[in-house]
Structure formats: C-alpha cells, structure tokens
Amino acid sequence: MKISEIKELLKAEVVCGEESLDREVGSACGSDMMSDVLAYVKDQAVLLTGLVNPQVVRTAEMMDMVCIVFVRSKCPTEEMIELATEHGMVLLKTQKRMYEACGKLYANGLGGNGERK
Amino acid sequence: MTDAVRLHFLVDGEDFTSAGQASVQVKKNLRQLGIAPEIIRKVSIAMYEGEINMVIHAGGGEADVLIYEDRIEIELVDRGPGIANIDLAMQEGFSTAPDNIRSLGFGAGMGLPNMKRYTDSMHIESALGEGTRILMTVRL
Numbered sequence: 001m002k003i004s005e006i007k008e009l010l011k012a013e014v015v016c017g018e019e020s021l022d023r024e025v026g027s028a029c030g031s032d033m034m035s036d037v038l039a040y041v042k043d044q045a046v047l048l049t050g051l052v053n054p055q056v057v058r059t060a061e062m063m064d065m066v067c068i069v070f071v072r073s074k075c076p077t078e079e080m081i082e083l084a085t086e087h088g089m090v091l092l093k094t095q096k097r098m099y100e101a102c103g104k105l106y107a108n109g110l111g112g113n114g115e116r117k
Numbered sequence: 118m119t120d121a122v123r124l125h126f127l128v129d130g131e132d133f134t135s136a137g138q139a140s141v142q143v144k145k146n147l148r149q150l151g152i153a154p155e156i157i158r159k160v161s162i163a164m165y166e167g168e169i170n171m172v173i174h175a176g177g178g179e180a181d182v183l184i185y186e187d188r189i190e191i192e193l194v195d196r197g198p199g200i201a202n203i204d205l206a207m208q209e210g211f212s213t214a215p216d217n218i219r220s221l222g223f224g225a226g227m228g229l230p231n232m233k234r235y236t237d238s239m240h241i242e243s244a245l246g247e248g249t250r251i252l253m254t255v256r257l
Binding site for chain 2: 032033034035036038039049051053054055056058059061062063064105
C-alpha cells in the first residue's frame with residue numbers, strides 16, 4: 001500500500017514528508033507504548049499512535065519505520081516534525097481513533113506482519 | 118587485525134526528550150561503516166533502551182560503542198542507585214519507572230529484556246548506591 005492510500009483511507013492530513021507519499025509500505029502496527037513497539041515490531045513500516053513526544057519519532061527511527069500516523073487528532077510538536085524531516089519520515093494525523101484507524105488499514109490489505117495479508 | 122573503532126557518548130540525564138541522541142548517532146556511524154541493516158537495528162535498539170534507562174533511573178551516564186571486525190560491543194556505565202535485584206529487573210513487565218515516564222510511552226518493564234533480546238550477550242554489574250555497568254555484544 002502506498003502512504004498516499006493510508007492518507008486517503010484515514011482522511012488524514014500530511015504534517016510533513018509530502019514528497020514521500022508514493023512510498024510503498026508492507027505492514028503497520030498500533031501502540032501507545034514505545035517499549036512494546038521496540039519489543040514486538042519486526043518489519044512494520046508504519047506506526048499508528050496517540051502518543052506525542054519526540055521519543056515516538058526516535059522509536060520509529062530505531063525501527064526503520066517510514067511513516068507515523070497520529071490518531072485522535074493528536075498533533076506532533078515542532079521538535080518532532082524536525083526530527084521526522086531529518087530522517088525522511090512521513091507524519092500524518094487523523095481524527096480517527098486507534099481502533100478504527102488500524103481496522104481500516106487492515107481491512108484494506110495492510111497487514112501486521114511485514115507483508116500484505 | 119585493525120584496532121576497534123570507538124564511539125564515546127555522554128548521556129544527559131536531565132532531559133528525557135533528548136534521550137536517544139547517542140543511539141541515533143551510532144546508527145548513522147554504523148551505516149557509514151557499511152554494517153548490515155539488521156545488525157544496525159539490533160545495536161541501535163539495545164543502545165536506545167539502555168540510554169532511556171540511564172535517563173529514567175540513573176540521571177544519565179556514559180556510553181561506549183566499540184566496533185571490531187567480528188562484533189560490536191556496547192558499554193553503558195552510570196552512577197545511579199544501582200539495581201537491587203537483577204533477576205527481577207530482567208523479567209518482562211517489571212518496572213520501577215515513575216508514572217510520568219509511563220505517560221511518555223516507556224516504563225513498561227521491557228527495557229532490559231529488550232536489550233537482552235536484541236544482543237548476543239549481555240552482562241550486568243550493579244552495586245546499590247554506586248551504579249550500574251552493562252556490557253552488550255552483537256556478533257557481526
């Protein structure tokens with residue numbers, strides 16, 4: 001799935017990384033616990049979260065993720081946008097809640113295990 | 118055999134938002150050295166968790182990364198309160214992190230177990246009131 005499709009499906013707004021919307025991503029994960037993301041995530045390229053602090057971007061960077069979707073209309077800070085831009089990451093924000101956002105993506109073919117379901 | 122490449126970092130214990138800067142730098146350095154991506158990920162996650170731990174629990178510390186031909190060693194040293202029961206601290210889900218850290222997405226009791234998970238060996242030496250030294254090795 002392209003990041004641009006995620007944007008459409010979640011009616012999301014692009015916070016930064018507009019130039020990378022054509023990138024293909026194979027899977028995603030949703031969590032507000034960064035320690036769990038670091039523990040259980042393998043090759044997911046997209047992180048959905050409602051947590052807003054710079055460690056969210058650092059965690060995603062450690063996991064080589066390419067896109068973070070902020071749910072529940074959470075808005076990333078300037079510092080986070082700078083960090084994400086530095087790493088070439090796309091930040092999206094959506095009004096949808098975590099459950100619905102994950103469900104929409106999963107139902108449209110974005111799996112959770114490093115490949116399309 | 119050529120000498121190891123050594124990277125040294127001071128981890129600032131005052132500012133949680135800056136935690137992880139050393140790990141990001143290590144990641145960049147390892148990329149430049151042409152290390153395989155899956156190795157880079159292991160090293161940077163283990164070090165990142167270690168850095169976060171030092172900031173949460175020990176008021177910061179020092180980190181050294183040594184890159185040899187056959188392995189990467191990460192040494193984390195702090196002068197924090199020490200770990201009372203290492204076996205307990207290694208259990209997934211056990212945490213002594215304060216609530217404000219949990220609200221930032223950490224403190225789930227996964228830090229030390231993650232460090233072990235992503236490295237080939239891990240040794241912890243800790244003395245109450247003196248500090249903690251952790252040595253991790255990832256084979257290349």
